[in-house]
Amino acid sequence: MLNRSDASMTNFCLGRRSLLAAGATSLLAVPLRGALAQTAPANPGAPSAVIDVDRARAAPIPIAIPALSGAGGDTERLGRDIAGVITNNLARSGLFRPIDQAGFIVSPTGNPGDLPNFQNWKAVGAQAVVTGKVESEGADKVRVEFRLWDVLPGTQIQGTAYTTTLSNWRRIAHIISDVIYERLLGEKGYFDTRIVYIAGSGPRDRRIKRLAIMDQDGENNRFLTDGTFMALTPRFHPTKDEIAFMSYANDRPRVYLFDLGTGRQQVLGDFHGITLSPRFSPDGSGVVMAQTDDAGSSIYAVDLASHHSRRLTDSGAIDVSPCYSPDGSQIVFNSDRDGDQQLYLMGADGSGVKRISFGKGRYATPVWSPRGDLVAFTRISGGLFSIGVMHPDGSGERILSESWYVEGPTFAPNGRVLMFWRETQGVGPRARGATAKLVSIDITGFNEREVTTPTDASDPAWSPLLS
Amino acid sequence: MSIKTMGTLKLLGALSAVALLAACADKPATTAAATGTGTTAMAPSIVPGSEEDLAKNVGDRVFFTFDKAALSSDSKATLDRQAAWLTKYASVNVQIAGNCDERGTEEYNIALGQRRANAARDYLVAKGAASARITTISYGKDRPSVMGSDETAWAKNRNAITSVK
Numbered sequence: 001m002l003n004r005s006d007a008s009m010t011n012f013c014l015g016r017r018s019l020l021a022a023g024a025t026s027l028l029a030v031p032l033r034g035a036l037a038q039t040a041p042a043n044p045g046a047p048s049a050v051i052d053v054d055r056a057r058a059a060p061i062p063i064a065i066p067a068l069s070g071a072g073g074d075t076e077r078l079g080r081d082i083a084g085v086i087t088n089n090l091a092r093s094g095l096f097r098p099i100d101q102a103g104f105i106v107s108p109t110g111n112p113g114d115l116p117n118f119q120n121w122k123a124v125g126a127q128a129v130v131t132g133k134v135e136s137e138g139a140d141k142v143r144v145e146f147r148l149w150d151v152l153p154g155t156q157i158q159g160t161a162y163t164t165t166l167s168n169w170r171r172i173a174h175i176i177s178d179v180i181y182e183r184l185l186g187e188k189g190y191f192d193t194r195i196v197y198i199a200g201s202g203p204r205d206r207r208i209k210r211l212a213i214m215d216q217d218g219e220n221n222r223f224l225t226d227g228t229f230m231a232l233t234p235r236f237h238p239t240k241d242e243i244a245f246m247s248y249a250n251d252r253p254r255v256y257l258f259d260l261g262t263g264r265q266q267v268l269g270d271f272h273g274i275t276l277s278p279r280f281s282p283d284g285s286g287v288v289m290a291q292t293d294d295a296g297s298s299i300y301a302v303d304l305a306s307h308h309s310r311r312l313t314d315s316g317a318i319d320v321s322p323c324y325s326p327d328g329s330q331i332v333f334n335s336d337r338d339g340d341q342q343l344y345l346m347g348a349d350g351s352g353v354k355r356i357s358f359g360k361g362r363y364a365t366p367v368w369s370p371r372g373d374l375v376a377f378t379r380i381s382g383g384l385f386s387i388g389v390m391h392p393d394g395s396g397e398r399i400l401s402e403s404w405y406v407e408g409p410t411f412a413p414n415g416r417v418l419m420f421w422r423e424t425q426g427v428g429p430r431a432r433g434a435t436a437k438l439v440s441i442d443i444t445g446f447n448e449r450e451v452t453t454p455t456d457a458s459d460p461a462w463s464p465l466l467s
Numbered sequence: 468m469s470i471k472t473m474g475t476l477k478l479l480g481a482l483s484a485v486a487l488l489a490a491c492a493d494k495p496a497t498t499a500a501a502t503g504t505g506t507t508a509m510a511p512s513i514v515p516g517s518e519e520d521l522a523k524n525v526g527d528r529v530f531f532t533f534d535k536a537a538l539s540s541d542s543k544a545t546l547d548r549q550a551a552w553l554t555k556y557a558s559v560n561v562q563i564a565g566n567c568d569e570r571g572t573e574e575y576n577i578a579l580g581q582r583r584a585n586a587a588r589d590y591l592v593a594k595g596a597a598s599a600r601i602t603t604i605s606y607g608k609d610r611p612s613v614m615g616s617d618e619t620a621w622a623k624n625r626n627a628i629t630s631v632k
Contacts, residue, residue, distance in 0.1 A: 203614065204611060204614045205610065205611050205612065205613070205614050207609060207610075209609065230609060232573060232577075232607075232609070233573060233574060246577075248606075251604060253577070253604065253605070273581075274577065274581055274604070274605060276574055276577050276578070277574040290574070290578065292577075292578055292581040292582075292605070294585055294589075295582070296578055296581075296582055297578040297581070318575060318578040318579065318582065320574045320575055320577075320578050321572075321574045321575070334572075334574070334575060336534075336575075340534065341572070341575055364571075364572040364574075364575055365572055365573075365574065378572055380570070380571070380572075405569075405570075407572050407573065408572070408573065423569075425616045426614070426615070426616045427616075428615065429613065429614065429615045429620070430614050430615070431614045431615055431616045431620075434616065458573075459573065
């Protein structure tokens with residue numbers, strides 16, 4: 001699967017999407033060859049750091065990430081900061097075990113093209129090591145060289161140099177993290193991504209809910225709306241810098257499109273009822289969402305080019321929270337047509353509706369994994385809320401996290417991690433101590449972690465990979 | 468719990484009681500409106516046909532059981548008074564806002580709140596109110612009337628509230 005002799009030749013298509021901070025910044029990546037790429041393995045039969053995700057869950061890959069070298073000033077600081085962001089990303093994935101820098105035998109200096117001292121890295125237990133350097137290229141530009149080494153066989157797995165603006169350094173760190181993830185685990189990472197979510201502030205009966213966006217590690221937080229109207233349920237476009245969300249602007253709750261480049265907001269379609277729970281189609285050509293009506297709500301597909309809408313359900317019940325399968329052929333949604341909230345599947349044209357949730361309790365907020373193999377959901381049962389996954393045919397249900405209140409899973413683009421939000425129960429008539437926080441968890445239910453946000457946070461949506 | 472901690476708690480309790488009293492003194496109408504029970508005696512300061520009139524003297528809200536939008540006999544009695552009031556003040560338009568408790572999911576609750584607002588509207592229309600005078604909206608679980616996190620609070624937050632538009 002991984003052809004290591006070709007590894008150093010791999011080029012990367014970067015900057016396909018440029019969200020916000022990345023803005024007009026161009027980001028250039030070139031493969032690093034050099035003499036080392038052709039170096040024969042020092043120890044060809046040795047075990048490799050390259051494993052798969054299942055094995056890494058049981059035994060996270062020990063990896064050494066010393067500061068990238070710099071020539072003083074900005075470049076030296078950037079070298080430390082980039083290594084720090086990579087370390088944080090890989091540690092939070094639960095699949096890597098970054099080795100404490102205090103234990104390093106060598107302090108990495110000089111040309112990263114120098115062969116690392118594999119014996120020293122082996123001695124501190126590293127199976128992989130990252131080296132690199134940061135160079136200034138004029139006032140605002142930096143060149144970041146990065147190499148990934150397999151310690152036991154003593155081979156270079158990857159070598160790439162990136163050129164970008166100084167302010168774009170975090171993206172470089174995330175891109176390098178994704179390269180490490182992909183080279184060592186054999187599948188795409190999810191670090192060069194963003195989270196759009198709802199930032200909550202103020203007392204609960206006059207809650208201010210704003211649209212906010214941040215990097216997946218919680219950095220570069222920005223509020224996209226000012227709180228003069230309530231914003232809910234944001235969802236990313238699969239390829240464009242655009243969000244669909246629900247806005248209470250003018251006391252007329254509707255689904256809007258929000259252009260991240262220009263900040264322009266536009267109501268989607270012309271509907272008589274409240275429109276809610278939008279999701280883009282996998283090819284980005286349409287949005288599927290619900291509209292309230294006399295009996296509840298029904299599901300509609302809206303074409304983004306013509307704004308023509310097509311009604312998909314007419315059950316006389318509440319049909320809400322539709323989400324396409326990754327191939328666009330099916331829709332999973334939430335309905336109370338059988339008496340309480342359950343999950344249903346239908347063709348993208350509304351045909352062949354079939355219930356898929358049969359466990360104990362009510363089921364809500366279905367979301368299809370980008371891998372296609374799982375549907376994540378919120379379950380309400382026995383006075384508790386939980387986040388779980390099941391196969392799209394309803395089999396193999398597993399509960400990953402349960403507490404007083406959790407809701408709204410969203411998949412990382414590689415389908416390996418879910419993010420959702422958790423609220424704690426407040427005390428007394430003013431609900432003192434009530435909090436709302438984002439949480440991430442591996443789809444096997446391990447490695448549950450809170451995601452730091454500047455305010456209370458709810459309803460996260462994970463972006464596709466930006467590069 | 469140490470004696471010292473208990474002392475502190477008691478002190479905090481006393482302080483918050485004072486704060487509540489002060490708030491009530493400022494806005495006496497708020498407490499009465501929140502009960503939703505109408506009385507026939509009209510306070511002299513209340514303008515007939517106003518929102519305050521509706522809230523204090525008619526009853527501006529009806530309540531629902533968990534995950535339901537069916538009107539109870541109490542709710543119908545309140546809506547009967549609202550219908551009569553709408554007949555009396557024929558130039559007044561109203562909005563009915565449906566709300567839910569916090570023990571449901573966001574998107575479903577918006578639809579459920581709308582269903583509750585619709586139920587109240589349909590009843591008023593059946594009692595003779597012109598549908599053109601009534602708009603509806605749902606805030607799902609995002610505009611609770613009270614902030615607590617227990618069954619008492621949730622029961623108050625499962626409602627449809629009529630207000631003058």
